Amino acid sequence: MTRATANRAGALARRVAGHVARGLVMIWLVATISFVIIREIPGDPVLAMYESMLQKGMSPDQAERATAVLYGFLPKGSLWEQYTGYMGSLLHFDLGRSLSTPGVEVTSLIGSAASWTVLPVLAGTLLSFLLGVTMGVYAAVRRSGRLGDLLALSGSLLHGVPVYVIGLLLTAIFATLWPILPSGGPVDVEFTPGLNAGYLGSLVRHAVLPVVTYTLASYGGWILAMKSNVVTVLGDDFILAAELRGLRRGIVFRYLARNAILPLFTILALSIGMLFGGSIFIEEIFNYPGLGLLLVNSISSRDYALMGGTFLVITIGIVVANIVADLLYSVIDPRVRSGGTA
Amino acid sequence: MERHLTAPGVRIRGLTVVYNTPSGELPAVSGVDLTLAPGTITGVVGESGSGKSTLALSMLNAVQPPGRISAGSVEIDGLGDVVRLRGEELRRTRGRKVGYVFQAAQNSLNPLKTIGAQLLDLGRSHDVGDLRALVRDARELLGRMGMDGARVLDSRQHELSGGMRQRVGIMFALVLDARVVVLDEPTTALDMITQATILRIIREVHDERALTTLVITHDVGAVAEVADDLAVMYGGRVVEHGPVAEVLGAPEHPYTRGLIRAIPRLSGDLGLARALPGRPPTLGTLPAAGCVFRERCESSLDLCRTAEPVPAARAGRTVACHLPGPHAVPVKRKEYA
Ligand SMILES: Nc1ncnc2c1ncn2[C@@H]1O[C@H](COP(=O)(O)OP(=O)(O)O)[C@@H](O)[C@H]1O
Numbered sequence A: 001m002t003r004a005t006a007n008r009a010g011a012l013a014r015r016v017a018g019h020v021a022r023g024l025v026m027i028w029l030v031a032t033i034s035f036v037i038i039r040e041i042p043g044d045p046v047l048a049m050y051e052s053m054l055q056k057g058m059s060p061d062q063a064e065r066a067t068a069v070l071y072g073f074l075p076k077g078s079l080w081e082q083y084t085g086y087m088g089s090l091l092h093f094d095l096g097r098s099l100s101t102p103g104v105e106v107t108s109l110i111g112s113a114a115s116w117t118v119l120p121v122l123a124g125t126l127l128s129f130l131l132g133v134t135m136g137v138y139a140a141v142r143r144s145g146r147l148g149d150l151l152a153l154s155g156s157l158l159h160g161v162p163v164y165v166i167g168l169l170l171t172a173i174f175a176t177l178w179p180i181l182p183s184g185g186p187v188d189v190e191f192t193p194g195l196n197a198g199y200l201g202s203l204v205r206h207a208v209l210p211v212v213t214y215t216l217a218s219y220g221g222w223i224l225a226m227k228s229n230v231v232t233v234l235g236d237d238f239i240l241a242a243e244l245r246g247l248r249r250g251i252v253f254r255y256l257a258r259n260a261i262l263p264l265f266t267i268l269a270l271s272i273g274m275l276f277g278g279s280i281f282i283e284e285i286f287n288y289p290g291l292g293l294l295l296v297n298s299i300s301s302r303d304y305a306l307m308g309g310t311f312l313v314i315t316i317g318i319v320v321a322n323i324v325a326d327l328l329y330s331v332i333d334p335r336v337r338s339g340g341t342a
Numbered sequence B: 001m002e003r004h005l006t007a008p009g010v011r012i013r014g015l016t017v018v019y020n021t022p023s024g025e026l027p028a029v030s031g032v033d034l035t036l037a038p039g040t041i042t043g044v045v046g047e048s049g050s051g052k053s054t055l056a057l058s059m060l061n062a063v064q065p066p067g068r069i070s071a072g073s074v075e076i077d078g079l080g081d082v083v084r085l086r087g088e089e090l091r092r093t094r095g096r097k098v099g100y101v102f103q104a105a106q107n108s109l110n111p112l113k114t115i116g117a118q119l120l121d122l123g124r125s126h127d128v129g130d131l132r133a134l135v136r137d138a139r140e141l142l143g144r145m146g147m148d149g150a151r152v153l154d155s156r157q158h159e160l161s162g163g164m165r166q167r168v169g170i171m172f173a174l175v176l177d178a179r180v181v182v183l184d185e186p187t188t189a190l191d192m193i194t195q196a197t198i199l200r201i202i203r204e205v206h207d208e209r210a211l212t213t214l215v216i217t218h219d220v221g222a223v224a225e226v227a228d229d230l231a232v233m234y235g236g237r238v239v240e241h242g243p244v245a246e247v248l249g250a251p252e253h254p255y256t257r258g259l260i261r262a263i264p265r266l267s268g269d270l271g272l273a274r275a276l277p278g279r280p281p282t283l284g285t286l287p288a289a290g291c292v293f294r295e296r297c298e299s300s301l302d303l304c305r306t307a308e309p310v311p312a313a314r315a316g317r318t319v320a321c322h323l324p325g326p327h328a329v330p331v332k333r334k335e336y337a
């Protein structure tokens, strides 16, 4: 017993270590790529910045330091020195400073954008997951009935519609034709931020359309995935065996639902990881100042430090989600938990 | 536990089960009459596709779509006609009154739950008052089948071998003390020695509890050791049914003879063992009129092409064949209807 448990824990630790190692390699690759972009882009933005500082009358020393602060590495020196300098500042969570919002640190820009992204998209993901899974079970069990067909059809249709179409439609309906909700922005400016009813109410009103858009956009995928999982498990021998043993309907249903939902948890964890970057369209449509919008703006204003930093954070989000998904699966699926494959 | 030692009898009458196929509804079981005498073990043999599993599922009124029971009845003493049971009444019959070992018993367990948890689900589903006693009975049954009961109850399916899972499936069929037990190929995943042991244990439990048991197998040799009676199925019909010693010792139906000849252990001589010629029929290739076996029969008559032979009593058993039997002995028992 104890040895088996130790073995299982060991196997799990090895798997997690493997994920962490792969994740670190991925993060390192992205960091290196963004270094190369900043450094090697035509017209070398770093050197250009350095020279414009000189022209503004700074001493070479001052110009060098100013550029280093902006990009996280020195404008001159060997490639290797620049690279190690850049990586060194990354290790201190220093992503440099933004150009388009002069003087502000990239990390603080990303931090405030992340909070605008995470909450609405998290809410949208969880809502669409709960809704899609419930409806998926129903659509599978009643797949020969009218309502079951209708549900599955709604899933296929919504699944095929691009997210920006859903977003634009919702804005057209609820902000223009029948203006009951704000068409964009995160919050009305007249309220002072804080825990007061006005501010929170405005916050929620602005979040409704983005959250609903996100929910509708991913609901189709969940309902289809859950329906097909339930249909597969329904055909499994152990469900018929449970019925032949006269188990109560409720118990058979639990057997069915637990086995069908299991694979979806992994996808859920992964899609929560993707939310860091996956909301670009929604944030553009609703002018919602999240990470997606930040990335788009950094690209259009050639704010390379911000762009690299945002990419890096999105990558880290995905890597962490992968690890969480794997851990989650190990915790809920006993077959994986014990390292078995049968 | 006090057991009242009267086993129920089972009477299957005119049972027809059809499957909906692209070419319409085709019968997998056709007008079968079969009586299981109280307290006996009846073996059912026949090549794969002959309708054995379909017949077994009918005894629980559990034929799965696209199949359905289109005619006939399955009368079980104390339960009435199972084919008419519905809903909650049917659910309570399954497992509690009629135990069933699934053909693919290796896959009959919920992969996410321990065997013990599934046992408790079973007990609660059937309002078993003393769950502790249920667990004790399960452990004992598992122990008899050569396993460490406590450990098995703590395990999940993937921690058990195919043979262990199959024995767990048998335990589930016996643990609620159902008086009628149906076992569909209960020993296929087991090696020869374990197979013999398990069949012997089934026999023991059967005798102790006064059960009425149906064992399906395509291993004629294995069933010879445990069964009292033997029913031979071909193309959805029971072509021969009688006491096992007589059916195997002096087969009347040409199909039974062919089956026995194909088994070295029974034909007595390795050199003489001979596979049955031709292929077993499928739903689509069954002839619509006449004897279903005629195309593979070594001595078919003209009559066999036009008229389907009706099961009739002869030589101490029922046989469905136009040929005059080689063993003209009068019927001794009359329950082989
Ligand atoms: N779900 C099904 N759909 C169509 N035909 C089926 C189905 N299940 C069984 N059959 C057919 O019914 C016949 C009897 O099958 P079965 O009862 O499983 O035979 P056995 O158990 O003797 O191998 C076979 O010809 C098989 O192909």
Ligand SMILES: [Mg+2]
Binding pocket: B052, B053, B054, B103, B184
């Ligand atoms: Mg079968």
